[in-house]
Amino acid sequence: MTEQAIEQAAAILSRAKRIVVFTGAGISTESGIPDFRSPGGVWDRFDPTEFTYQRFLSSEDARRKYWSLSKLFYEPLVSANPNPGHDAVVALERWGRLDCIVTQNIDGLHQRAGSSPDRVIELHGTALSVSCLSCRKRHSREEVQARVEAGEEVPRCEGCGGIMKPDTISFGQPMPERETAEAFRRAENCDLCWVIGSSLVVTPAAHVPVAAVNAGAKLIILNGSETPLDEAADVVLRGKAGEVAPRLIERARALAGETA
Ligand SMILES: [Zn+2]
Structure with a gap:
């Protein structure tokens, strides 16, 4: 991952007003939760x-x-305890830029980190x-x-x-209707979808960022490995959520003329 990628992502982030953060197992493995x-x-x-x-x-x-x-x-x-990746999402909310968090995780770590429970949509329960x-x-x-x-x-x-x-949500169990509909509705109305720690292979959850892109939103992917959506992303950041996400927010705030 280059500094240039961070700069590009920070520029996008600094202009976004309604951000949907989409998280997966990768953000929680950094808290010691096995994938x-x-x-x-x-x-x-x-x-x-x-x-x-x-x-x-x-x-x-x-x-x-x-x-x-x-x-x-x-x-x-x-x-497990929340890590700096979860804290970064909390910072995004306090900054006033977060629309909601759509998560594939079932561990409640976003809420424990301090994200508002009513902004966390748990797709897998x-x-x-x-x-x-x-x-x-x-x-x-x-x-x-x-x-x-x-x-x-x-x-x-x-x-x-x-x-x-x-x-x-177990194997073979339908996705929760209300949460799924809400996630897609939010994705279609956001101006940036920021994927953190998801390989985007578990569907239909992984279709949420696709819906955002199709509706005209920017897409930033921060993940440890390749994803099928990398091609569609405006910026791909390869790295750890807990290391990259805080830096990105700090840089975006600086670009927006604010101090963290
Ligand atoms: Zn009963």
Whole structure:
């Protein structure tokens, strides 16, 4: 990544007024959260077809397996802390330029960093709550996970006895309608989509930046590796979110004639 790329991106950022930040696993790996889809990740060790939404709904055995492995997914999330990449997105909001954050992450780290919860659109749900699939009652994940740790193999809703599932989107589970529609609506109305830490391969989430570009927005991609959208981007920054994003915002503010 060159200084020239930073300058180009900063120039775009300094002129943008309604920015949609689109984040993926890359921003959270810098907080020590494993990318479950990467080589050596959880989905290399377990067969995803055994953990589909359909299996979860239809088989008590599948639910038992799901909950017995849930600790593997949950513990890294709660022990992680936001990093300077998340802080940079908070800075963007305080600067008044952020429209919203569309995230593929389920770890709640944007909110914990200080981003306004009503500006965070979680396309793949959240691991921090659990809902009853019958009466929709929401429970904190902490509370349900504690029940599992205490020996409850398949926790049931205390209200109606229904099946409970963490509010993450599983394989084979439809995307949340409201969040998905909102993400696309925001993307179509932004003037800059800034991708941070997403390889843009998981669809339909990855179509959000495409929608922004098609509606005339600029596109900046900051990611550790190539993405299928690099060609469509105005600037591609190859690097770490926690290192590059703060520099970029600082430079953009300087160009906008403001001090950070
Ligand atoms: Zn219930």
